[in-house]
Amino acid sequence: MNFISSIYLWLLPLISVPLLIYLFNKNKLLNIDFSSLFFLHKIKNESIKKINIINIILLIIRTLIILFFILMMSRPTYNSLYQNNKNAEALVLIAIDNSVSMSSALDEKVKDIVKNTIEPFGENSKIKLITLGKNETIYNGKKKDLNLNSIKIKTTLRSVDFELINKIIKDNTDNLNTFLFIVSDGQEHLPISNINIPEEKNLYVSYLYTDNKTNNLSVASIKTDKKILLPSDKFKLFVSIQNNGKNDIENNFINLIINDTKVGKHQLNLAAKKSTTIEFETSIPSYGQHLCKVELSEDQISYDNDYYFTINIKNIIDIDIISNDRNIYLDNILNSFNLSSDIIKTQYHTLNSYINKKIDTNILFIIGLDNITKELSDKIYANKQNDNFKIIIIPDINDLNFNKIGYFIEDFNTVKSNRIIYQDDDYLEMKPEYIKDDFIYSLYKNYPSRNIKIFNYIAIKSNNNTIISLEDNNALLNRFLPENKNIELNILSISLNLNSSNWILKGSIIPFMQYLIINENLLDYHEIDKPISEIKLVGNSQLISPKENTINISSSNTKSFFNELGFYKKTIQNKESYIAVNLGNQELTAKHLSYNELENILDSKINLFKTANEASNYINNRIIGNELWRVFLYLVLVLIFLEMFIVNIYIKND
Template identity: 25%
Template sequence: MSFIYPIFLWGLTALAIPIIVHLFNFRKAKKISFSNVRFLESVKKKSSSNLRIRHLLILLCRLLFIFFLILTFAQPVIPSKEDGLRSKSVAIYLDNSNSLSNLTVNDVSGFNEILSVAQEITLLYSSETKFSLITNDFLPGSHIGRSKNKTSEKLTEIEYSNLSRNGKEIFSKLRAGDPNEIKDVFVLTDFQQSTFGDLSLFKDSINFYHLVATDLLKSKNISVDTVFLTNPFLVPNQKNSVRVRIKNQGSEINDLHVKFLINGRQSGTSSIDIGANDSKEIVFELTGGLTKLNRCQISFEDFPISFDNDYYFALNQAGKINIVEIFDTFNNPISQVYKNNDLFNFTSFHLENISYPVLESADLIIINGLPTLENGLKAQIEKQLELGKSVLFIPKGGEFAEYEFAGLRIIKDSVGVKTPLNVPDVANPFYENIFESLSSDTQMPLVSSIYNWPNRDITLLRTKTGHSYLSRISHTGNLYLLASPLTSIYTNFHQHALFVPVMHRIAELSGSNNQPLAYSVDETNISLTVDSIPSGQLYKLMKEDGELIPSQRIKANELLLDMPKYLLSPGYYDLMLGGQRISALAFNHSKKESELKTWPIEEIEAQLSGIQHLQIYQSQDARAFSKIMKEKYHQRELWKYALVLSLIFLFAESVLLRFL
């Protein structure tokens, strides 16, 4: 035990005063006359004995009263076990992501538990301490210090955030400000593996860190993993279906009811069983009643994690893909693929009768067997590629030896023997959702590759001899190159079952309707295909509760939107331009947030071993945490106990004087 003001201990000399008063009683005796003093001897003996005991008790009470009163002024304390919690600058990170809606062992949400802990942290410091309070929203000015009272008020205003942050972002934000200032840093989170990430590279030898990990129940949750269309383009009057993969993180689930809604109306329902830590795919057929822009939703019931029980996505009907073919000799296979298809707007021109206004509006230009490329056509091809459009180049056979355009030389090679193509690699994104699987025994078309080009391409089809037959070269748009004409002299590719799906995919990837079904609320930016931004107008994102005007720019035919992440919420937004609804967009919580597995305490210590001043706590209820921190870092003040004891002995003295 030690004293904050030991100089007051000199006051213990005052203990001599009641002793002196007791020893030297200067009161004058009172003279009383008695007629008969025969019985006074026994009375005197009995009275003096009682009086001596009474005086000693009164003396003891006076001494103890003075003793404890002096100790009160000297303020005795029991020193803390460790040095800490003395900084005048404190930074608190409070994780308010949706994963903390999970229940703790105390049967409260993890968010409410760490919120109470944060309130207790402010009480551990003096009123002069400045607190900076940081949440997942990373709001401007959150690193600026506030008083204890202001911080307590701010804590009562915090709600769940739609954003998740990784460990590096969190620690970088906590270190913002004066790099030479030493702070006490508190990190209150569930240490979710999918979002917090790897912290082994983070080092800090200046600040003092206190990490508080919530003790959540088992990481059990059901969420939507993926949603996609069987046919990636939604075309009127064509059959299509929505494929939904439901993911289960936890024990086996039986009879889970999954609803599919289109524009607020239930369109389908399914009851499924999912094994432990497994997933299952559901297919919902798209029937009539679809409009041009459709708001769709997958919904189910799951407790206690309910923030991801609804998954929003938009089904926008595909606009027609404009395809223009320029030919020298009419080639029927190309026309057969694209004509009489609701998805394509197909036009053919002879090389001597090209309509350049139509060519400019094309999403895909097919150069089919031209002997040469005139300068005007070259310039138009290069312009379309720079605008993000696509070009499919099919050479002409015979004596024509060379083509040169878009910075590329296509050279005729010696005509070889026809060889079969290799089986396409279904893992290539180009073939996504075209083939489920292909066997090495599949009979492939025969080709004779008579042209080649510099090896800076992505090969989509290759011969068994290793020659590129169909390649894609990426500019701003995509240039597809075929190594031979589509005639029976050189190949039977155009007669093979592989031809139509490959040609369809080239056209589909050239279309402007490449918008994902849904976005995540924490995406930094999104890209949408548009024609242009009219002068003086901006695209807006409209929702029932307001509108957003994100920072935007046009690159080629793409609209790039820089998203204000902390303002986005799950649900639907309409992309508006000048009062016209251009497209429907859907936003959801990050899929990572639905993966509830957390880092064990031992793993956190291993990852953060580079931080010198570090303490890790398993979150308990707020009062228990506060008690642990006080016992560890606070000296125990005893002056209150001394004051109470001094008052008790003062009261005891009064009782003795009155009743004894």
């Protein structure tokens, strides 16, 4: 016999209470002899035995009442085969993976699996159907009331998190017998090996493997060979394609569509469970934002056949510069972008003239830390007109520390910083291994050593905001994203001066500076798994979804998610642009494990089945627990009635 609430067994010593009371009362009786009660001695021998027997019976009954009540509270159980006792209490949880990879099976196959899985259970068994996309309960009731035809299982476009399984288990462990069936297709990124199965619980976890994808290609990712682009410049797109199905794919097609015009097409042959990269080369004749799509031939799952992105060719990039003097090195770097066309337009300001003007650009260079004041930071932080405001701060050769940065970043002036000057042939180097950013690393990974030299800079220790570090663990480039400010703050430790570094003479500083000033990626898209807040939309923005639904963006809903794939129209200050939204990377690139691979990684406590019939046979031959608390409840009630009856008869006769 087992006990569900064994803590109540600690109350068992209470069964001695009736005996203690009986002994206590018995010892209180005193023998007093006097003549007027002499006649009682004559009946003593006749009645004492009867009285003792009744007291002992009452003592036993009261002891049993306490004992059975404690056992009832402890919920004792005994075990038996389920097929021999289908009226046993059971909670059946069916957790359905309703991610995109399961979308072709949700309407019919999953419902058939549910129907066959619950077949062995009694009509009064409690059934819960839960989708893993949003941990949504789509049915909660008795088996006899379940109508599968009336239930709609919706596909979720966001990736499924199997941590929800642990939450489902935690919320449903009060039942004596809990059967959990996970219906999924074996996606590798779902950590089913991390499911926590509580000890000493009658919890039976099973995984129903339902991978029925025969033909399914998906666009896993897309990349380009350019960071900045001019009209009519040729560029390449590299599209990664993955075959998630069981069959080899032959004679399929992949199309590249730009602004609703098909500009490229490739025939595609791909073996099962393999991936490949398709290369397109094209050009775009005009400036602006261009809506692009990679399109695959139709197959079993349509959601992952289209991949949306935008290509942003900026015609003019306006830059404000706050500086006491023109900086010839910065001018030369920025003018290098204007060889074919005037893309970048700069305007110099003094500190006072900038503070007194309207902010109408979203890129600002600040040369010299004396040009940073509280009045300037207040003006910039109060500006709500521009999206993704970029500030690049470059110290003057005479600046001694970064204390003035404290006007932009709270408590920054408490961070120790000081100028370091190397003499003669001493210097530091910028080395690729100290670069955190992938794009900057790609620029410098193949450069020879001792190429970029640092002679004179402001030293500040590297931290989580550091993008490039130096050999002495001081920062060369720090980036800060002040919370809720929609601002990116880049701080260089060197000056644009030959006494500070030879970097300004190197051609590699041009793509680096381009990296700092370009607000939008050339190729841009958003994953549906990521919150809207990652786009850094300003307040009072409006989005129109691909299905023409309106979304008004405010501080209260920026943590919400997109729920449609395709192009969203964005309107800010009457200016329109588009956001491309795709499935998340996890869903697009997930490997699907075979039955044998799943079998090797699953916990031994989790049963793996190919069919619902296998699960049914498992249920029938499962040894389950049966509760006895009702038996002890009935015994307690009977004994209470019996005790009352004996006491009443005894008093009446007495």
